[in-house]
Amino acid sequence: MDSTTTAAGTLSPFAKDLHLGNSLSREKERFEPYNPPYVGMYVCGPTVYSNVHLGNVRTFLTFDVVYRYLIHLGYKVRYVRNITDVGHLTGDTDDGEDKIGKKARLENLEPMEVVQRYTNDFHDVMRVFRILPPSIEPTATGHIVEQIAMIEKIIENGFAYEANGSVYFDVRKFAESHHYGELSGRKIDELQNQTRALDGQDEKRDPLDFALWKKADASHLMHWPSPWSEGFPGWHLECSVMSTKYLGRTFDIHGGGMDLKFPHHECEIAQNMGAHGPEQPVRYWLHGNMLTVNGRKMSKSEGNGFTPEELITGNHKLLEKGYSPMTVRFFMLQGHYAGTLDFSNPALQAAEKGLERLMGAWGLLADLKPCESGEAAPDLAALRARAYAAMNDDFNTPVLIAVLYDAVKVVNSVAAGRMVLNAEGIDTLRALFSDFAADILGLEQEVAGGAGDGDRTDGLMEVICTLRSEAKANKDWATADLIRDRLTELGVQIKDGKDGTSWTFD
RNA sequence: GGUCUGGUGGCCGAGUGGCUAGGCUCAGCUCUGCAAAAGCUGCUACAGCGGUUCGAAUCCGCUCCAGACCUCCA
Numbered sequence: 001m002d003s004t005t006t007a008a009g010t011l012s013p014f015a016k017d018l019h020l021g022n023s024l025s026r027e028k029e030r031f032e033p034y035n036p037p038y039v040g041m042y043v044c045g046p047t048v049y050s051n052v053h054l055g056n057v058r059t060f061l062t063f064d065v066v067y068r069y070l071i072h073l074g075y076k077v078r079y080v081r082n083i084t085d086v087g088h089l090t091g092d093t094d095d096g097e098d099k100i101g102k103k104a105r106l107e108n109l110e111p112m113e114v115v116q117r118y119t120n121d122f123h124d125v126m127r128v129f130r131i132l133p134p135s136i137e138p139t140a141t142g143h144i145v146e147q148i149a150m151i152e153k154i155i156e157n158g159f160a161y162e163a164n165g166s167v168y169f170d171v172r173k174f175a176e177s178h179h180y181g182e183l184s185g186r187k188i189d190e191l192q193n194q195t196r197a198l199d200g201q202d203e204k205r206d207p208l209d210f211a212l213w214k215k216a217d218a219s220h221l222m223h224w225p226s227p228w229s230e231g232f233p234g235w236h237l238e239c240s241v242m243s244t245k246y247l248g249r250t251f252d253i254h255g256g257g258m259d260l261k262f263p264h265h266e267c268e269i270a271q272n273m274g275a276h277g278p279e280q281p282v283r284y285w286l287h288g289n290m291l292t293v294n295g296r297k298m299s300k301s302e303g304n305g306f307t308p309e310e311l312i313t314g315n316h317k318l319l320e321k322g323y324s325p326m327t328v329r330f331f332m333l334q335g336h337y338a339g340t341l342d343f344s345n346p347a348l349q350a351a352e353k354g355l356e357r358l359m360g361a362w363g364l365l366a367d368l369k370p371c372e373s374g375e376a377a378p379d380l381a382a383l384r385a386r387a388y389a390a391m392n393d394d395f396n397t398p399v400l401i402a403v404l405y406d407a408v409k410v411v412n413s414v415a416a417g418r419m420v421l422n423a424e425g426i427d428t429l430r431a432l433f434s435d436f437a438a439d440i441l442g443l444e445q446e447v448a449g450g451a452g453d454g455d456r457t458d459g460l461m462e463v464i465c466t467l468r469s470e471a472k473a474n475k476d477w478a479t480a481d482l483i484r485d486r487l488t489e490l491g492v493q494i495k496d497g498k499d500g501t502s503w504t505f506d
Numbered sequence: 507g508g509u510c511u512g513g514u515g516g517c518c519g520a521g522u523g524g525c526u527a528g529g530c531u532c533a534g535c536u537c538u539g540c541a542a543a544a545g546c547u548g549c550u551a552c553a554g555c556g557g558u559u560c561g562a563a564u565c566c567g568c569u570c571c572a573g574a575c576c577u578c579c580a
Contacts (some may be wrong), residue, residue, distance in 0.1 A: 003571085020578095043580090044580070045580090046580075047579080048580080052580085053580090055579090055580060056579090056580045057580085058580070059580035060580075062580090065544075099578070121547060149508085156548045181509095184509075184510085184575080184576090185509055185510065186508085186509060186510095186575090186576075187508085187509080190507095190508050190576090191508085191509095191510075191576070222537080235578080255580095256580065257579080257580025258510095258511090258574070258580080259575070259578095259579055259580065260577080260579080261575075262575060262576065263508085263575095263576085263577090265578095286568075287580095288580065289511085289574085289580095290574065290580080291580085292571085292573075292574095295573065296570070296573080297573075297574065297579095298580095299579060299580090300578085300579065331518090334518075334519065334520090334528085334529070335518085335519060335520085336519085336520070338510070338511095339511085339512080339519085339520095339527060340511080340512075340573070340574080341518090341519085342518080342519095344517085344518080344532085346517055346530080347517070347518045347519095349530075350517070350519095350529060350530035350531080351512070351518080351529075351530080352530090353529080353531090354528090355529095356531065357529085357543095357544095358529095360543080360544095361544095390520095396520075396521090398519065398521095398527085398528070398529090399520060399521080399527070399528080400521050400529065401520095401529080402520075402527055402528035402529080403528090404528095405528060405529070406528090409544095409545080410541090412544050413540095413544080413545070415544080416543090416544055416545075418544085418545070442514060442553090475539070477539060477540070480539085480540095481540075481541085484541080484542085488542090492544095493542070493543080494541090494542075495543045495544090496538070496541085496542075496543085502543090504543095
């Protein structure tokens with residue numbers, strides 16, 4: 001699925017009803033792109049100094065669904081998600097050292113080796129969870145020149161100053177003519193007392209000021225020449241630079257995790273306005289909420305984060321068993337992105353069972369036989385309208401999933417011969433699953449082992465089921481049950497239906 | 507201390523001024539050789555206290571509780 005395959009330039013009639021929860025206004029607003037049918041979307045990507053955990057995955061999944069839905073509606077979306085490969089100060093030591101650089105020294109690796117390793121890991125994880133790659137995935141180190149240019153502009157406009165080779169954003173000065181703190185609801189005077197002593201604090205005119213450029217000391221492995229010093233860019237700057245470069249000074253959607261709202265996103269706005277003028281750079285700010293574990297935020301520092309590998313294998317002290325990536329994807333989509341979601345074994349198991357039922361019905365859909373004489377079928381068009389209504393209501397995936405379960409009941413009833421549908425009805429159901437379950441939610445059947453050998457497996461199973469049916473016909477229950485029990489042990493479920501026996505893999 | 511979010515049935519999790527969320531679990535029923543699957547039914551829900559209203563879980567106020575952010579974090 002990509003934007004070029006959508007109907008040429010035609011927007012779905014449902015597109016006009018899309019509403020987004022805008023963090024900036026704190027209200028649900030109707031989505032009106034700046035320049036339809038084009039949509040620009042920027043999402044803060046990972047800092048590649050360690051493996052991503054599930055909390056990170058949740059955010060990228062959230063915006064994956066946003067991306068998929070916008071494309072489905074017919075928008076031409078340019079989705080930019082950056083890779084932060086330089087620029088974040090370390091928090092625990094307060095020495096202002098670059099995270100990537102620090103990690104590199106510890107492991108005796110080149111900084112870019114670290115970056116590459118964890119970028120690869122990140123991409124692997126995205127693939128496992130079926131999260132689509134963005135249109136552009138720019139890196140901070142690839143945009144040093146642009147970052148320097150933006151700093152120069154901000155200085156030129158009087159909102160930044162140089163001190164001892166470093167450059168700081170002048171928050172007080174900016175706040176005289178702009179609303180600093182609008183996004184996060186923070187008031188500048190209250191922030192004043194809260195900042196604690198960071199490196200270079202003495203160079204700042206005000207504790208609130210944040211770094212645009214930092215002079216590198218001898219311990220730094222990553223540094224670049226600039227008009228001010230040999231150094232590195234501040235950690236808010238890259239997103240301002242790259243969003244502007246690829247999406248323009250005004251663009252539609254900016255996404256990221258809730259924890260980036262302040263200071264990161266607030267600083268981004270200040271930088272954009274400081275460089276380009278007073279217009280809001282972003283029309284709709286979307287913030288995904290945190291994934292919690294036993295009520296606590298999952299984070300690197302808490303040590304309560306699962307890596308995807310631990311999750312799949314179940315090899316973690318908080319996990320009772322392993323869960324497939326699709327189960328986790330489905331689990332996350334059963335909650336709304338703007339609310340916290342608690343990760344627990346019972347919840348995962350519920351999602352696993354629920355997904356199985358959904359997928360089971362979806363599988364049956366392929367073989368459903370139409371019946372033209374069918375009596376009044378359920379109103380399947382209404383089902384589709386409800387699906388759109390759910391997504392249009394700020395991407396309400398849990399409600400969409402509830403709609404899909406209504407479809408599951410119809411499918412199962414038809415498959416069991418309790419209900420009949422004409423061809424049109426079946427097509428409507430198929431389109432519903434194909435559009436909403438597959439394209440928009442990104443759910444797909446997980447193939448069990450032995451992939452690529454499907455025909456032979458089918459043939460073998462057919463033989464086995466035939467033998468068992470004969471045993472049943474002869475009332476040879478012992479043989480029939482033996483076959484079933486042995487298959488169950490092997491992870492093959494036997495289901496006796498009215499029209500014969502079907503089977504599924506675990 | 508400041509800013510903000512949330513407290514929904516056994517569990518997870520939507521939603522809303524009056525109309526079934528949904529999933530999972532559990533119990534019963536239908537179907538079935540049995541089981542599984544599937545379908546149906548049920549499992550007394552909206553933190554507490556006030557207020558507004560014909561009517562509030564949904565709006566307002568207060569209280570309690572939890573979490574996030576204020577410092578790197580999706």
